[in-house]
Amino acid sequence: MNRGTDRSALRALLGPERCREDPATCLAYGYDNSRRTARPDAVVFPESIEEIQAIVEWAARHRAAVVPRGLGSNTTGASVPVAGGLVVSTERMNRILEFLPRDRLIVAQSGVTNEAIQKTAGREGLFWPPDPSSAPYSTLGGNIGTNAGGPHAVRYGTTRDHVLGLAAVDGRGRCFRTGVRTTKSAIGYDLTRLIVGSEGTLAIVAEATLRLVPRPTECLTYRVLYRSPEEATESLIALLNQPIPPSAIEFMDGAAIGLIRESIPGLPTGAQALLLVEIESDRPLERTARARLEQCLAHAGLMDLVVAESPEDAGPLWLARKSLSPALRRLGSGKINEDVVVPTTRLPQFLGELTALGTEHETAIVTFGHAGNGNLHVNLVFDADDAAATERARLAREAVFRLVLRLDGVISGEHGIGLSKRAFMLWQLDATSLTLMQEIKRVFDPLGLLNPGKLLPDPTDLPNSNPVK
Ligand SMILES: Cc1cc2nc3c(=O)[nH]c(=O)nc-3n(C[C@H](O)[C@H](O)[C@H](O)COP(=O)(O)OP(=O)(O)OC[C@H]3O[C@@H](n4cnc5c(N)ncnc54)[C@H](O)[C@@H]3O)c2cc1C
Structure with a gap:
């Protein structure tokens, strides 16, 4: 990539406040939550899709790397500008463009935080199901980039399941719109789902149309402790196979329980597994449905069961999960x-x-x-x-x-690949799938400007090929 290029045209386009080359700004936008850091040549702050397009056209003329950035909360180095060039911060693209509660839709710019989307939807009893715990400090663009999820993914799915369409700019500087505003469509390749999870390597998302769902009014939360992970898993499988879908099932192992014991008195000694189970519904559960649920939980090995009948009462039960990260530091x-x-x-x-x-x-x-x-x-x-x-x-x-x-699993569930796992993509995927991904990348971004060095493995990583299959 070209460094040290003349950026006067960019400064003229955006003004000095929105095209920053000073070391302090470059430092502040060169890191993410992976704790890796690299210095970009400049940080730009577009306010519209047209400005993003002009930025990418400039980058294509000068062969400069372009790294889209939300709020840098990802954990894999996905927004670190390892090849220098431009960091494109979506901070100023933070408007909700349309809220259509009767159609259960929001159209928003990509720099809006997840929390702002939830607040808007909540005004009409709706919510957007992707609920990462980073909601206050992660953006729609970042959630799309990483296909973010949260505790409620077990019932509702992840970001990919709740984005109906996008407006974006590819690596040649072409603006395009994908998707629909309807709940059904059959119109060829699904570019929306391809771009979700692509970590800014195919296109820069300017705005997105989001599918909202009604927020259930009733909520039961259980905290259950078991003698062993095997016994907790048997309960979990039984829960997933009954007709009322749990809206969250969180797990903690024995080591995690040991860490929170001090802050949550009364946990039984010897417990090696904890489940937090949340069941949402539109009306209070009938007695038989509730009995069936509790039968699933009451598997052999159960040591302790506490239930909260409302979201307010559930707060102390979720404390078990929330106090874990600080405790880990010990x-x-x-x-x-x-x-x-x-x-x-x-x-x-x-x-x-x-x-x-x-x-x-x-x-x-x-x-x-x-x-x-x-x-x-x-x-x-x-x-x-x-x-x-x-x-x-x-x-x-x-x-x-x-x-x-x-065990037929996957090396990333919600944090993505970024820099930190790209070599392991060779372990996860077969050679043809990887080649197809490389070819797709070249169609969207023939010059390789968009977020270089992320997601796809480098050819020099090849000796690491799959040790398992
Ligand atoms: C305390 C904490 C808790 C977390 N909890 C969760 C969790 O529960 N679930 C979860 O999934 N993640 C979680 N994360 C990880 C992180 O918050 C998510 O990955 C989030 O989606 C990143 O959003 P961001 O705005 O910070 O994006 P960034 O970190 O800035 O970027 C993430 C990726 O998206 C790309 N990108 C950003 N904006 C755009 C755009 N407009 N167009 C195209 N690509 C773009 C970037 O290039 C990068 O590849 C957590 C992180 C922290 C620090």
Whole structure:
């Protein structure tokens, strides 16, 4: 990529306030939550799709990299400008353009936060199902870039399931609109779903049309502790196979329970698994439906069950999950937070082998996450000042990926690939699928300007090819 290019045309287009080249701004927009950092040559702040188009046209003329950026909360280095060039911040594209409650639609610019979308939808008893816990500081564009999800994905799916259409600019500077405003369509290739999850490597999203759903009025929340992960998994499978779909099923392993014990008194000793189960409905559950649900939870091995009958009463139960991340810091200064998925029926085998893997690599492992989807956050905790411990954690991470693939799982559930997992795409996907992805990339972005170095593996990563299949 070309560095040190004359950016006077960009300054003329956007004005000095919206085309920043000073070191402080470049530093502030060169990092993300992966803690990696790289300096862009400039940061630009467009306000419309036409300005994004002009920026990409300028970049194409000067062969400059273009990195779309929401609020940089991703954990994989996906918005770090490793090839320099321009960071395109969507901060100023933060308007809700249309709210059509009768059609259950919102059209919004890509820099709007997830929280602002939820607030608007909530005014009419609706919500947008993707609910990452980063809602206040992640944008619609970032949620689309990473196909973000949250606890409610078990019932509603992820971002990809709730974006009906997009307006975007490709790597040649062409504006295009995808998708529909209807709940059905049959009009060829689904470009909307292709762009969701593409981490800014195919197009820069300027706005999106979102599908909203009515917010159920009733909510039951259970916190249940079990003697073993096997017994918790049996309950989970029973829950997923009954007609009332749970809206969230969160899991914590024994190590995680140990960490929150101090802040949540009364947890039974010896518990090795915790489930938080939420059931939403439009009216109070009939007695028989509720009894059936509780029968699923009351599997052998149950040690403790607490139920909250309203969202307000559920607050203290969710505290178990919310107090975990701060508690993790007590275990060590270094933490690799992995995000993997296995089929729900393989959870006990996964958790069992994970414990053995932690012992083998002398690394503390704490696991929790969205078990209803089999999506777990595996935290490898170590002393960051100890080089040998850091290397052991690195090797443990690779072993986790090998285990996941052996169990027919996936190396990323919601955090994406970015920089940190791109080499492992060779482990996950077959060579033809990867070639097709490279070819799709070239169609949208023939000069390779959009977010270079992300998502797709580099040819030099090839020796790492799949160790499992
Ligand atoms: C405390 C915390 C909790 C989190 N919890 C969750 C969670 O529950 N679920 C979850 O899924 N994630 C979670 N995340 C990760 C993160 O918040 C999400 O990945 C989020 O979607 C990123 O949004 P962002 O606006 O910060 O995007 P960024 O981090 O800036 O960008 C993310 C990716 O999207 C691309 N992108 C950004 N804007 C555009 C655009 N307009 N057009 C095209 N591409 C674009 C970027 O190039 C990059 O590849 C969490 C992060 C933190 C720090």
